[in-house]
Amino acid sequence: MARKVGRRGGNIVTIHDVARHVGVSPMTVSRVINGEKNVREETRAKVLASVEALKYSPNLAARSLATQDQARIGLMYSNPSVAFLSELLLGILEETSQAGTQLLIESCDGPEGASVALERLKHSGCDGVILSPPLSDSTRVAKILKDMGMPFVGVAAARPATDICSVSIDDFKAAYAMTRRLIELGHRTIAFIKGHPNQYASQLRYEGFESTMERAGLTVEPQLVAQGYFTYRSGFDAAERLLNQKNRPTAIFASNDDMAAGAVATAHRLGLEVPEQLTVVGFDDTAMASSVWPELTTVRQPISDMASMSVRLLLDQIRAHRAGRPFEAVREVRDFALIERQSSDVALGTPEAGEKDA
Amino acid sequence: MARKVGRRGGNIVTIHDVARHVGVSPMTVSRVINGEKNVREETRAKVLASVEALKYSPNLAARSLATQDQARIGLMYSNPSVAFLSELLLGILEETSQAGTQLLIESCDGPEGASVALERLKHSGCDGVILSPPLSDSTRVAKILKDMGMPFVGVAAARPATDICSVSIDDFKAAYAMTRRLIELGHRTIAFIKGHPNQYASQLRYEGFESTMERAGLTVEPQLVAQGYFTYRSGFDAAERLLNQKNRPTAIFASNDDMAAGAVATAHRLGLEVPEQLTVVGFDDTAMASSVWPELTTVRQPISDMASMSVRLLLDQIRAHRAGRPFEAVREVRDFALIERQSSDVALGTPEAGEKDA
DNA sequence: CTGAAAGCGCTTACAG
DNA sequence: CTGAAAGCGCTTACAG
Numbered sequence: 115m116a117r118k119v120g121r122r123g124g125n126i127v128t129i130h131d132v133a134r135h136v137g138v139s140p141m142t143v144s145r146v147i148n149g150e151k152n153v154r155e156e157t158r159a160k161v162l163a164s165v166e167a168l169k170y171s172p173n174l175a176a177r178s179l180a181t182q183d184q185a186r187i188g189l190m191y192s193n194p195s196v197a198f199l200s201e202l203l204l205g206i207l208e209e210t211s212q213a214g215t216q217l218l219i220e221s222c223d224g225p226e227g228a229s230v231a232l233e234r235l236k237h238s239g240c241d242g243v244i245l246s247p248p249l250s251d252s253t254r255v256a257k258i259l260k261d262m263g264m265p266f267v268g269v270a271a272a273r274p275a276t277d278i279c280s281v282s283i284d285d286f287k288a289a290y291a292m293t294r295r296l297i298e299l300g301h302r303t304i305a306f307i308k309g310h311p312n313q314y315a316s317q318l319r320y321e322g323f324e325s326t327m328e329r330a331g332l333t334v335e336p337q338l339v340a341q342g343y344f345t346y347r348s349g350f351d352a353a354e355r356l357l358n359q360k361n362r363p364t365a366i367f368a369s370n371d372d373m374a375a376g377a378v379a380t381a382h383r384l385g386l387e388v389p390e391q392l393t394v395v396g397f398d399d400t401a402m403a404s405s406v407w408p409e410l411t412t413v414r415q416p417i418s419d420m421a422s423m424s425v426r427l428l429l430d431q432i433r434a435h436r437a438g439r440p441f442e443a444v445r446e447v448r449d450f451a452l453i454e455r456q457s458s459d460v461a462l463g464t465p466e467a468g469e470k471d472a
Numbered sequence: 473m474a475r476k477v478g479r480r481g482g483n484i485v486t487i488h489d490v491a492r493h494v495g496v497s498p499m500t501v502s503r504v505i506n507g508e509k510n511v512r513e514e515t516r517a518k519v520l521a522s523v524e525a526l527k528y529s530p531n532l533a534a535r536s537l538a539t540q541d542q543a544r545i546g547l548m549y550s551n552p553s554v555a556f557l558s559e560l561l562l563g564i565l566e567e568t569s570q571a572g573t574q575l576l577i578e579s580c581d582g583p584e585g586a587s588v589a590l591e592r593l594k595h596s597g598c599d600g601v602i603l604s605p606p607l608s609d610s611t612r613v614a615k616i617l618k619d620m621g622m623p624f625v626g627v628a629a630a631r632p633a634t635d636i637c638s639v640s641i642d643d644f645k646a647a648y649a650m651t652r653r654l655i656e657l658g659h660r661t662i663a664f665i666k667g668h669p670n671q672y673a674s675q676l677r678y679e680g681f682e683s684t685m686e687r688a689g690l691t692v693e694p695q696l697v698a699q700g701y702f703t704y705r706s707g708f709d710a711a712e713r714l715l716n717q718k719n720r721p722t723a724i725f726a727s728n729d730d731m732a733a734g735a736v737a738t739a740h741r742l743g744l745e746v747p748e749q750l751t752v753v754g755f756d757d758t759a760m761a762s763s764v765w766p767e768l769t770t771v772r773q774p775i776s777d778m779a780s781m782s783v784r785l786l787l788d789q790i791r792a793h794r795a796g797r798p799f800e801a802v803r804e805v806r807d808f809a810l811i812e813r814q815s816s817d818v819a820l821g822t823p824e825a826g827e828k829d830a
Numbered sequence: 831c832t833g834a835a836a837g838c839g840c841t842t843a844c845a846g
Numbered sequence: 847c848t849g850a851a852a853g854c855g856c857t858t859a860c861a862g
Contacts, residue, residue, distance in 0.1 A: 126839090129839065138849090140839090148841090152848085153848085157848085173838085173839050175542050177841075178854090179839080179840070179841090179855065179856085180841040180853080181841060181854085196554065196758075197555075199558055200555075200561065203558065207575060210574075210575075211575075216568075216572065217575065219565045219566070238569065376765070379764075382740055382741040383741070401554035401555070406704055406733075406737075407704060407737070484855090486855055487856065498857095499832070499833055499834085500832060502856070505856095506857090510831055510832085512832090534838090534857085535855080538838055538858075539838085
């Protein structure tokens, strides 16, 4: 009943208030709150009822202090695709909210500037770091972190070293699956727009494409492979080159959605309808994919899911680190998904295309 | 020297270690850390040196517990433009990082679903809420929050009630400024794409446009005003209608960047070069504006700045709320900026256009 | 300008 | 299954 009046005059319900209300010790209340087993069912119920009645909610600072289990984690990013960053952030926050963990963020200009940003994080009392691409693939950044003795996890790392924690999808397999699908749709002359050469994922995606084409007995013609840089503009320009080839492709597979959107724009400019006259597909399923028109068929990376997974992994690692326990590096590989929207269709002149009209 | 070994066996430097190292009381160290004045310069220096040497960094949980000043704040959003959300998040996190505040996030399907989400936030021990648009303009949501006794701040609210805290720009003035600029560039036949009717900002932006046109003695022809919904697709469709009018406009002012990007796509499809044959401008300066090509001329809302401002405002409000002090609602209006990129140019046939060729 | 004491709200480690 | 004691690392409120 009588609420405690804090030193500052505040008005907060504590574990003691609940204990008094029920007629047990604070310890018992603590046990109930934390879902420990050895409490009589009857007392548990009474405590729970009281918690509800008094609208008690635990003070996280006090808990952290007592358990020594609090953590602040940092997110380091550079060169962010906003859409990617946004989904990453949402996934991370979902998890940190539940864990009572505070999130710090730092950006840097590529792996070179990482060292300063990392120092800043450490100085802010950061206990561990999440690395987003392309940082997650940088051996340089990994080395700095190791030297600092700072736990870390890489998200969407295409080439995670065996001794570091990471959460990724299999870029090769994903590109493989998308290419197969294009072939199923009857496409034979398929062009590819590569991603930024500084990201290993670019290479894996290309290899996935190439390998599928070869297995299907199709040739990958050099003039139908264009270099892009993951930007809309680079996709726009690359598509222009590709579509002006003599053997015009019936489909373009771009290594990310921004480039695919650029390719669609070029197609429209050249008077080609998408998907009727040209299929264009992307990769990532970022917001860009569903905001342009026609909406893009693409590969979905479960970014938000990967993000929360990496927070959990990082927290485990931090706990182990504090306890002086060794921690075995985990390399999580999540499932991707093929998302078919309006930018893809059967190739012109294939039987299926004919059926469509029938 | 001798580091304290925590109950859990951890290894942390505390204020006591620093005190011992220097030969003063923990209290003095605390004073130095917190930058209080009444400490002899000499002792201050020694303490600071020791902090550095021992790599001491304060335990935030302990500080929060002692000061009773911790806070968890929630961000509520619905119907998010990823680009907007992302920048908002970044601005918020920058501020919460410094303040040692934890951020919780909740989404809901418009004002109708807000009540459940708000309960969830409250249940998680949230002390205050930041509302992003269109929630920030909802009197319904504001009422729920007031009834809960929960402090809150609205970001980018177009029509903030006088009794609630908000941080916004002046949408009317911004639209006014952009329209003026178009007129300066020699445009006379200017089309406008309205934003979603459920957002008050849409109306203000249109009024800013209309008012400027009238003051300049230009007529706003009804068939040159199209309804949009803030989506790329709606801009795409609206532009098609506008560009097929008999008196084709030389410029299109879209109420946000997504619609402007859609309008550019339509222009390209119709074989019109942007900006040579058609000027297209947007609003917001989200990532979309600089990722499409040509990059969009637009109005910059300082979202990240508005976000950190709103965190500060919210924290002040929470402190006042706790102390039982009254808190006067603050309505901050930040400056917008006109960002001129490649999608705008002088109108065809104007003297300026002629000069350009000379 | 400096310090000893008490307290913030919770949990760990024991004891029963 | 339950509780009394001590402690987490810091600060407030006093006292000198």
